[in-house]
Amino acid sequence: MNPPTFDSVQVGDALPPLQPPPVDRTTLALFAGASGDHNPIHIDIDVARRAGMPDVFAQGMLGMAWLGRLLTAWAPQSRLRRFDARFQGITHLGNAMRCSGTVVEKLEQAGERCVRIELLSANQFGQTKIVGEALVALP
Amino acid sequence: MIDKKWIGHELPASVLPIERSRLQFFAKAIGETDPVYTDVAAARDAGYPDLPAPPTFLFAAELDSGASEQLLADLQIPIAKLLHGEQGFSFHVAACAGDTVTVRSTISDIYDKKNGALEFVVKTARATNQHGELVAELRTVIVCRH
Numbered sequence: 004m005n006p007p008t009f010d011s012v013q014v015g016d017a018l019p020p021l022q023p024p025p026v027d028r029t030t031l032a033l034f035a036g037a038s039g040d041h042n043p044i045h046i047d048i049d050v051a052r053r054a055g056m057p058d059v060f061a062q063g064m065l066g067m068a069w070l071g072r073l074l075t076a077w078a079p080q081s082r083l084r085r086f087d088a089r090f091q092g093i094t095h096l097g098n099a100m101r102c103s104g105t106v107v108e109k110l111e112q113a114g115e116r117c118v119r120i121e122l123l124s125a126n127q128f129g130q131t132k133i134v135g136e137a138l139v140a141l142p
Numbered sequence: 143m144i145d146k147k148w149i150g151h152e153l154p155a156s157v158l159p160i161e162r163s164r165l166q167f168f169a170k171a172i173g174e175t176d177p178v179y180t181d182v183a184a185a186r187d188a189g190y191p192d193l194p195a196p197p198t199f200l201f202a203a204e205l206d207s208g209a210s211e212q213l214l215a216d217l218q219i220p221i222a223k224l225l226h227g228e229q230g231f232s233f234h235v236a237a238c239a240g241d242t243v244t245v246r247s248t249i250s251d252i253y254d255k256k257n258g259a260l261e262f263v264v265k266t267a268r269a270t271n272q273h274g275e276l277v278a279e280l281r282t283v284i285v286c287r288h
Contacts, residue, residue, distance in 0.1 A: 030171070
Protein backbone atom coordinates (compact mmCIF):
# COMPACT_ATOMS: atom_id res chain seq x y z
CA MET A 4 0.00 0.00 0.00
CA ASN A 5 1.33 3.44 -0.89
CA PRO A 6 1.53 5.93 1.96
CA PRO A 7 -1.50 8.22 1.96
CA THR A 8 -1.27 11.71 0.51
CA PHE A 9 -3.49 14.67 1.30
CA ASP A 10 -5.02 14.60 -2.17
CA SER A 11 -5.57 10.83 -2.24
CA VAL A 12 -7.42 10.76 1.09
CA GLN A 13 -11.12 11.66 1.33
CA VAL A 14 -13.37 12.36 4.28
CA GLY A 15 -15.10 9.09 5.09
CA ASP A 16 -12.13 6.90 4.17
CA ALA A 17 -11.51 4.06 6.60
CA LEU A 18 -8.03 3.08 7.73
CA PRO A 19 -7.27 -0.64 7.41
CA PRO A 20 -8.58 -2.04 10.72
CA LEU A 21 -6.37 -3.80 13.23
CA GLN A 22 -7.52 -6.90 15.08
CA PRO A 23 -5.04 -8.05 17.73
CA PRO A 24 -5.50 -11.52 19.24
CA PRO A 25 -7.98 -11.79 22.15
CA VAL A 26 -6.57 -10.38 25.40
CA ASP A 27 -4.81 -13.04 27.45
CA ARG A 28 -2.75 -13.07 30.63
CA THR A 29 0.56 -13.39 28.80
CA THR A 30 -0.10 -10.21 26.84
CA LEU A 31 -0.95 -8.33 30.05
CA ALA A 32 2.22 -9.59 31.75
CA LEU A 33 4.43 -8.65 28.80
CA PHE A 34 2.82 -5.23 28.53
CA ALA A 35 3.26 -4.63 32.26
CA GLY A 36 6.99 -5.24 31.91
CA ALA A 37 7.50 -3.39 28.64
CA SER A 38 5.38 -0.35 29.48
CA GLY A 39 6.59 0.03 33.05
CA ASP A 40 3.02 -0.22 34.38
CA HIS A 41 3.53 -2.72 37.18
CA ASN A 42 0.10 -2.14 38.73
CA PRO A 43 -0.69 -5.68 39.95
CA ILE A 44 -4.41 -5.29 39.24
CA HIS A 45 -3.57 -6.18 35.62
CA ILE A 46 -1.42 -9.23 36.34
CA ASP A 47 -2.36 -10.71 39.72
CA ILE A 48 -5.85 -12.20 40.04
CA ASP A 49 -5.68 -12.05 43.85
CA VAL A 50 -5.16 -8.28 43.77
CA ALA A 51 -7.88 -7.87 41.13
CA ARG A 52 -10.39 -9.82 43.26
CA ARG A 53 -9.55 -7.86 46.39
CA ALA A 54 -10.34 -4.74 44.35
CA GLY A 55 -13.77 -6.17 43.54
CA MET A 56 -12.99 -7.21 39.98
CA PRO A 57 -13.79 -10.71 38.69
CA ASP A 58 -10.30 -11.09 37.21
CA VAL A 59 -7.35 -9.12 35.87
CA PHE A 60 -8.08 -6.76 32.99
CA ALA A 61 -6.14 -4.93 30.31
CA GLN A 62 -4.08 -1.81 30.86
CA GLY A 63 -5.74 1.14 29.13
CA MET A 64 -2.43 2.00 27.50
CA LEU A 65 -2.31 -1.43 25.83
CA GLY A 66 -5.48 -0.57 23.94
CA MET A 67 -4.11 2.86 23.10
CA ALA A 68 -0.86 1.27 21.84
CA TRP A 69 -2.93 -0.90 19.49
CA LEU A 70 -4.63 2.23 18.15
CA GLY A 71 -1.13 3.66 17.70
CA ARG A 72 -0.23 0.62 15.59
CA LEU A 73 -3.32 1.27 13.47
CA LEU A 74 -2.11 4.83 12.83
CA THR A 75 1.55 4.09 12.14
CA ALA A 76 0.65 1.20 9.83
CA TRP A 77 -1.29 3.74 7.76
CA ALA A 78 1.08 6.72 7.77
CA PRO A 79 4.67 7.01 9.04
CA GLN A 80 4.87 7.95 12.71
CA SER A 81 6.89 11.06 11.81
CA ARG A 82 3.62 12.47 10.40
CA LEU A 83 1.61 11.94 13.59
CA ARG A 84 0.96 15.30 15.26
CA ARG A 85 -1.63 14.52 17.92
CA PHE A 86 -3.12 11.35 19.39
CA ASP A 87 -5.84 11.40 22.06
CA ALA A 88 -7.79 8.59 23.68
CA ARG A 89 -10.70 8.37 26.08
CA PHE A 90 -11.02 5.09 27.95
CA GLN A 91 -14.70 4.25 28.15
CA GLY A 92 -14.82 0.71 29.44
CA ILE A 93 -12.71 -2.02 30.92
CA THR A 94 -11.17 -4.42 28.42
CA HIS A 95 -11.50 -7.92 29.85
CA LEU A 96 -9.64 -11.17 29.25
CA GLY A 97 -10.93 -12.79 26.07
CA ASN A 98 -11.97 -9.50 24.53
CA ALA A 99 -11.08 -9.50 20.84
CA MET A 100 -10.61 -5.87 19.97
CA ARG A 101 -11.23 -4.33 16.60
CA CYS A 102 -9.36 -1.06 16.19
CA SER A 103 -10.67 1.20 13.47
CA GLY A 104 -10.18 4.70 12.20
CA THR A 105 -12.07 7.00 9.86
CA VAL A 106 -10.96 10.23 8.22
CA VAL A 107 -13.45 12.86 9.37
CA GLU A 108 -11.87 16.14 8.29
CA LYS A 109 -9.20 17.58 6.00
CA LEU A 110 -7.73 20.78 7.34
CA GLU A 111 -4.69 22.99 7.49
CA GLN A 112 -3.00 23.39 10.84
CA ALA A 113 0.22 25.26 11.62
CA GLY A 114 0.91 25.53 7.89
CA GLU A 115 0.55 21.80 7.30
CA ARG A 116 -2.12 19.89 5.43
CA CYS A 117 -3.60 17.43 7.90
CA VAL A 118 -6.36 14.94 8.31
CA ARG A 119 -8.31 14.37 11.49
CA ILE A 120 -9.07 10.74 12.21
CA GLU A 121 -11.66 9.38 14.60
CA LEU A 122 -10.54 6.22 16.34
CA LEU A 123 -12.55 3.42 17.90
CA SER A 124 -11.66 0.26 19.76
CA ALA A 125 -14.55 -2.13 20.36
CA ASN A 126 -14.74 -5.77 21.40
CA GLN A 127 -16.42 -8.70 19.63
CA PHE A 128 -19.73 -7.82 21.34
CA GLY A 129 -19.68 -4.33 19.89
CA GLN A 130 -18.90 -2.72 23.24
CA THR A 131 -16.82 0.44 22.84
CA LYS A 132 -13.71 0.48 25.02
CA ILE A 133 -11.74 3.42 23.64
CA VAL A 134 -12.67 6.37 21.48
CA GLY A 135 -9.97 8.63 20.21
CA GLU A 136 -8.78 11.11 17.71
CA ALA A 137 -5.58 11.70 15.78
CA LEU A 138 -4.16 14.46 13.63
CA VAL A 139 -1.85 13.31 10.84
CA ALA A 140 0.04 15.66 8.49
CA LEU A 141 0.10 14.33 4.93
CA PRO A 142 2.34 15.23 1.98
CA MET B 143 -12.03 13.87 48.52
CA ILE B 144 -8.73 14.64 46.85
CA ASP B 145 -7.32 17.84 48.30
CA LYS B 146 -7.41 20.57 45.66
CA LYS B 147 -4.23 22.02 47.16
CA TRP B 148 -2.42 19.67 44.75
CA ILE B 149 -3.51 21.76 41.75
CA GLY B 150 -0.29 23.32 40.47
CA HIS B 151 1.88 20.62 42.08
CA GLU B 152 4.96 19.83 40.01
CA LEU B 153 6.10 16.22 39.96
CA PRO B 154 9.83 15.52 40.15
CA ALA B 155 11.43 15.23 36.71
CA SER B 156 11.49 11.70 35.27
CA VAL B 157 14.51 10.86 33.14
CA LEU B 158 14.01 8.04 30.65
CA PRO B 159 17.02 6.82 28.66
CA ILE B 160 15.52 5.20 25.56
CA GLU B 161 17.12 1.85 24.92
CA ARG B 162 16.85 -0.40 21.88
CA SER B 163 16.15 -3.55 23.87
CA ARG B 164 13.30 -1.85 25.75
CA LEU B 165 11.75 -0.66 22.48
CA GLN B 166 12.03 -4.16 21.04
CA PHE B 167 10.35 -5.56 24.16
CA PHE B 168 7.60 -2.93 23.89
CA ALA B 169 7.08 -3.82 20.21
CA LYS B 170 6.73 -7.48 21.14
CA ALA B 171 4.28 -6.69 23.94
CA ILE B 172 1.96 -4.72 21.64
CA GLY B 173 2.34 -7.12 18.70
CA GLU B 174 4.09 -4.53 16.55
CA THR B 175 5.63 -6.29 13.52
CA ASP B 176 6.72 -3.28 11.44
CA PRO B 177 10.53 -3.69 11.30
CA VAL B 178 10.93 0.08 11.69
CA TYR B 179 10.30 -0.54 15.41
CA THR B 180 12.66 -3.50 15.89
CA ASP B 181 15.35 -3.43 13.19
CA VAL B 182 17.83 -0.55 13.25
CA ALA B 183 18.55 -0.84 9.51
CA ALA B 184 14.83 -0.55 8.72
CA ALA B 185 14.52 2.43 11.07
CA ARG B 186 17.44 4.18 9.34
CA ASP B 187 15.95 3.43 5.92
CA ALA B 188 12.77 5.15 7.17
CA GLY B 189 14.78 8.25 8.08
CA TYR B 190 15.20 7.75 11.83
CA PRO B 191 18.66 7.83 13.45
CA ASP B 192 17.76 4.67 15.43
CA LEU B 193 14.64 2.75 16.49
CA PRO B 194 11.82 5.26 17.09
CA ALA B 195 9.83 5.10 20.32
CA PRO B 196 6.21 4.22 19.37
CA PRO B 197 3.60 6.96 19.92
CA THR B 198 2.52 5.96 23.42
CA PHE B 199 5.91 4.81 24.73
CA LEU B 200 6.81 7.97 26.65
CA PHE B 201 4.06 7.18 29.15
CA ALA B 202 6.70 4.84 30.63
CA ALA B 203 8.86 7.69 31.92
CA GLU B 204 6.87 8.43 35.08
CA LEU B 205 6.13 4.75 35.66
CA ASP B 206 9.81 3.81 35.56
CA SER B 207 10.83 6.71 37.79
CA GLY B 208 8.14 6.03 40.36
CA ALA B 209 6.68 9.53 39.94
CA SER B 210 3.26 8.13 38.99
CA GLU B 211 3.17 5.85 42.02
CA GLN B 212 4.28 8.66 44.33
CA LEU B 213 1.53 10.89 42.96
CA LEU B 214 -1.12 8.28 43.74
CA ALA B 215 0.28 8.00 47.25
CA ASP B 216 0.32 11.78 47.70
CA LEU B 217 -3.25 12.11 46.44
CA GLN B 218 -4.29 9.05 48.48
CA ILE B 219 -5.79 7.24 45.50
CA PRO B 220 -5.71 3.46 46.11
CA ILE B 221 -5.08 1.35 42.98
CA ALA B 222 -8.37 -0.47 43.55
CA LYS B 223 -10.19 2.83 42.84
CA LEU B 224 -7.94 4.02 40.03
CA LEU B 225 -8.95 4.26 36.38
CA HIS B 226 -7.17 5.83 33.45
CA GLY B 227 -9.72 8.23 32.00
CA GLU B 228 -7.98 9.92 29.11
CA GLN B 229 -4.56 10.12 27.55
CA GLY B 230 -3.28 12.53 24.94
CA PHE B 231 -0.03 13.20 23.14
CA SER B 232 1.13 16.06 20.93
CA PHE B 233 4.27 15.23 19.02
CA HIS B 234 7.11 17.54 18.08
CA VAL B 235 10.46 15.84 17.45
CA ALA B 236 10.96 12.08 17.32
CA ALA B 237 12.36 10.21 20.31
CA CYS B 238 14.67 7.37 19.29
CA ALA B 239 16.91 4.82 20.93
CA GLY B 240 19.96 6.65 22.23
CA ASP B 241 17.95 9.69 23.29
CA THR B 242 17.34 10.59 26.90
CA VAL B 243 13.91 12.06 27.48
CA THR B 244 12.96 14.04 30.56
CA VAL B 245 9.28 14.32 31.47
CA ARG B 246 8.09 17.11 33.76
CA SER B 247 4.47 17.04 34.88
CA THR B 248 2.17 19.46 36.63
CA ILE B 249 -1.23 18.79 38.15
CA SER B 250 -3.36 21.18 36.16
CA ASP B 251 -6.81 20.41 37.54
CA ILE B 252 -8.77 18.37 40.06
CA TYR B 253 -12.55 18.15 39.89
CA ASP B 254 -15.39 15.75 40.64
CA LYS B 255 -18.65 14.60 39.07
CA LYS B 256 -21.77 12.84 40.34
CA ASN B 257 -21.54 14.53 43.75
CA GLY B 258 -18.03 13.30 44.32
CA ALA B 259 -18.61 9.70 43.22
CA LEU B 260 -15.98 10.25 40.56
CA GLU B 261 -12.93 12.43 41.06
CA PHE B 262 -10.67 13.50 38.20
CA VAL B 263 -7.03 14.55 38.25
CA VAL B 264 -5.58 16.20 35.15
CA LYS B 265 -1.81 16.03 34.69
CA THR B 266 -0.01 17.81 31.88
CA ALA B 267 3.59 17.14 30.96
CA ARG B 268 6.37 18.27 28.68
CA ALA B 269 8.88 15.75 27.41
CA THR B 270 12.22 17.13 26.26
CA ASN B 271 15.32 15.41 24.90
CA GLN B 272 19.01 15.74 25.79
CA HIS B 273 19.29 18.71 23.39
CA GLY B 274 16.53 20.58 25.22
CA GLU B 275 14.13 20.10 22.30
CA LEU B 276 10.44 19.57 22.98
CA VAL B 277 9.67 15.95 22.04
CA ALA B 278 6.04 15.72 23.10
CA GLU B 279 3.36 17.09 25.37
CA LEU B 280 1.31 14.63 27.37
CA ARG B 281 -2.06 15.01 29.02
CA THR B 282 -3.37 12.40 31.43
CA VAL B 283 -6.71 12.24 33.20
CA ILE B 284 -6.84 9.78 36.06
CA VAL B 285 -10.12 8.88 37.71
CA CYS B 286 -10.78 7.84 41.28
CA ARG B 287 -14.11 6.03 41.63
CA HIS B 288 -15.80 5.79 45.00
